[in-house]
Amino acid sequence: MRRAAPWVAAxxxxxxxxxxxxxxxxxxxxxxxxxxxxxxxxxxxxxGLAGQVSFGHAALVGVGAYTTMILYLKLGIAPWWGMLAGxxxxxxxxxxxxxxxxxxxxxxxxxxxxxxxxxVRLVALNFESLTNGPVGFLITALPPLHLGGWAVNWExxxxxxxxxxxxxxxxxxxxxxxxxxxxxxxxxxxxxxxDAAEAVGIDTVRVKVITLAHSAFLAGLGGxxxxxxxxxxxxxxxxxxxxxxxxxxxxxxxxLGTVGGPLVGATFLTAVAExxxxxxxxxxxxxxxxxxxxxxxxxxxxxxxxxxxxLTRPRGAAADVALGG
Amino acid sequence: xxxxxxxxxxxxxALTGSLYAMIGVGLTVVFGVMRIINLxxxxxxxxxxxxxxxxxxxxxxxxxxxxxxWAPLMFGAGMAIHRFLLRRVVPGGELxxxxxxxxxxxxxxxxxxxxWSGDYRTITLSYGAEPIRPLGIAIAVPLxxxxxxxxxxxxxxxxxxxxxxxxxxxxxxxxxxxAAILMGVDVERVAVVTFGLGTALAAAAGVLLAxxxxxxxxxxxxxxxxxxxxxxxxxLGSVPGAIAGGVLLGVVESLGAVYVSSTYKDGIGxxxxxxxxxxxxxxxxxxxRS
Numbered sequence: 001m002r003r004a005a006p007w008v009a010a011x012x013x014x015x016x017x018x019x020x021x022x023x024x025x026x027x028x029x030x031x032x033x034x035x036x037x038x039x040x041x042x043x044x045x046x047x048g049l050a051g052q053v054s055f056g057h058a059a060l061v062g063v064g065a066y067t068t069m070i071l072y073l074k075l076g077i078a079p080w081w082g083m084l085a086g087x088x089x090x091x092x093x094x095x096x097x098x099x100x101x102x103x104x105x106x107x108x109x110x111x112x113x114x115x116x117x118x119x120v121r122l123v124a125l126n127f128e129s130l131t132n133g134p135v136g137f138l139i140t141a142l143p144p145l146h147l148g149g150w151a152v153n154w155e156x157x158x159x160x161x162x163x164x165x166x167x168x169x170x171x172x173x174x175x176x177x178x179x180x181x182x183x184x185x186x187x188x189x190x191x192x193x194x195d196a197a198e199a200v201g202i203d204t205v206r207v208k209v210i211t212l213a214h215s216a217f218l219a220g221l222g223g224x225x226x227x228x229x230x231x232x233x234x235x236x237x238x239x240x241x242x243x244x245x246x247x248x249x250x251x252x253x254x255x256l257g258t259v260g261g262p263l264v265g266a267t268f269l270t271a272v273a274e275x276x277x278x279x280x281x282x283x284x285x286x287x288x289x290x291x292x293x294x295x296x297x298x299x300x301x302x303x304x305x306x307x308x309x310x311l312t313r314p315r316g317a318a319a320d321v322a323l324g325g
Numbered sequence: 326x327x328x329x330x331x332x333x334x335x336x337x338x339a340l341t342g343s344l345y346a347m348i349g350v351g352l353t354v355v356f357g358v359m360r361i362i363n364l365x366x367x368x369x370x371x372x373x374x375x376x377x378x379x380x381x382x383x384x385x386x387x388x389x390x391x392x393x394x395w396a397p398l399m400f401g402a403g404m405a406i407h408r409f410l411l412r413r414v415v416p417g418g419e420l421x422x423x424x425x426x427x428x429x430x431x432x433x434x435x436x437x438x439x440x441w442s443g444d445y446r447t448i449t450l451s452y453g454a455e456p457i458r459p460l461g462i463a464i465a466v467p468l469x470x471x472x473x474x475x476x477x478x479x480x481x482x483x484x485x486x487x488x489x490x491x492x493x494x495x496x497x498x499x500x501x502x503x504a505a506i507l508m509g510v511d512v513e514r515v516a517v518v519t520f521g522l523g524t525a526l527a528a529a530a531g532v533l534l535a536x537x538x539x540x541x542x543x544x545x546x547x548x549x550x551x552x553x554x555x556x557x558x559x560x561l562g563s564v565p566g567a568i569a570g571g572v573l574l575g576v577v578e579s580l581g582a583v584y585v586s587s588t589y590k591d592g593i594g595x596x597x598x599x600x601x602x603x604x605x606x607x608x609x610x611x612x613x614r615s
Contacts, residue, residue: 051420053420053423053424055427100599100603103603104602104603106419106420107362107419107420107423108557108602110362110420110423111362111553111557111602112599112602112603114550114553115550115553115554115595115598115599115602116599118550118591118592118595119592119595119596119599122588122589122591122592122595123592125588126588126589241546241550242431245427245431248424248427249428252424285431285434285435286431286432286435286436286439288428288431289428289429289430289431289432289433289434289435290428290432291428292424292425292427292428292431293410293425293428293429293432296414296417296421296424296425296428297410297413297414297425300417300421
């Protein structure tokens, strides 16, 4: 880890928020932001760092959410373990998907992932003995949990908030770590020129499959959290194309391939979506579509990317601007 | 298994397939010229469907007749979308354009949802109640009319592409844009016209499909996925490939619903799609570009 201290400080600060006594609505919004951050970051690892645009990540979220639900409702395994199992299951499912789809490049890869996601959705919809079909799963009561003698109160938002902070932190810290590693350098090489990357000896398929598994693990965790927090999962909620698109949008609007991008994108979209829905009575997807178009047209590096570039502009360039006007 | 059921599902599959083919042709022409995979293509079909619906319910306009109104209108709309929106994004690369059209698709579908609500609607035709039965095979009248019109439109498009100067320019740009520029083709103009053409084809297919399908604002999502299956089957960029792919998908879905399982009929299409993508990325006829 290159910069552990800022991360520890940021996570500690985030964990202190519930002590400031925010209302449960504020905590709910924060939980949503952190959940979307996790999902956006999951997509960003593959789409941003490696340049592989997937339109099927909802399938992986769905695998995570369903694993959590099935383990709890059929086997009695608590959802906080189920979330981890969900991440692992999504990573496992991603292996054959990766081996198949990574034989294709660019838009063809995107289309293939879309088809895979539709197949997963159809399975969730029709394999009723496992998934309950269109009815889905509902958790009526969460199991009791004692941490150091404290009984966790599931009616409060705080335990979910803490879980969401940890998930988002796992997603962002792992992105940062990959970016600074040798693997990250391989991914940039693949993103910029896959043929060249292969020519210098990078095993591109292996690198991409590993990255997809990483991305899938995070998406599965996010899906497990969705099941845990909303206590309800059906194919329309976790397996639809809309969800895949929302993950893309968060990463794209925040800043493709940046560490902080998904957090910025999730904050921006969630906050403004709440306002748009509350004040104007519009569906938030209208706003998603519009902001997507505006960002690509005017700010392709995303909000975080733009801010980052302005902050880290080389001195010389700044001086040139100052001198040249 | 009896032969009557087989022929019946073959025929109805081919009829639906001809409309799929029209949607696919629109997408593939645009891809050929601009290398854009237009994710908002399904929404153009949706707009055509709602055009037919509102034409009938507001002005008592026959849905098939309203083709003459909506196709030119959407041709203009498509040209405007390219001129004012897409043209500035295309130089940013394939993936940016893909994501941009994804944004456009969400925007159009959700504005439609807002304005028209998510209700399922249907168009009923006075002449569509009873199917005709040549040789004991039931054929729905609206589907038959749509098939004939789709045949006419596709033939007209084919003649346009093969026989006119503009059609030749479109094909030339599709084969090799740089060479086309050197031969004096105004590639910008070709792109604008082609996008208009693709949009008009999608909307026209929507108008023709409207009496045979439920219509709702997010129907484009379902159609665009089918549309990818079609163009990939036929080879991206190939017009005859898209026609064959459309008919093939229609037949496979229809036979699959009868002989395999109606719940998994969409899944069969996707498996076919993945198989072709993986083993014959230039399409089953090997005419597209991978």
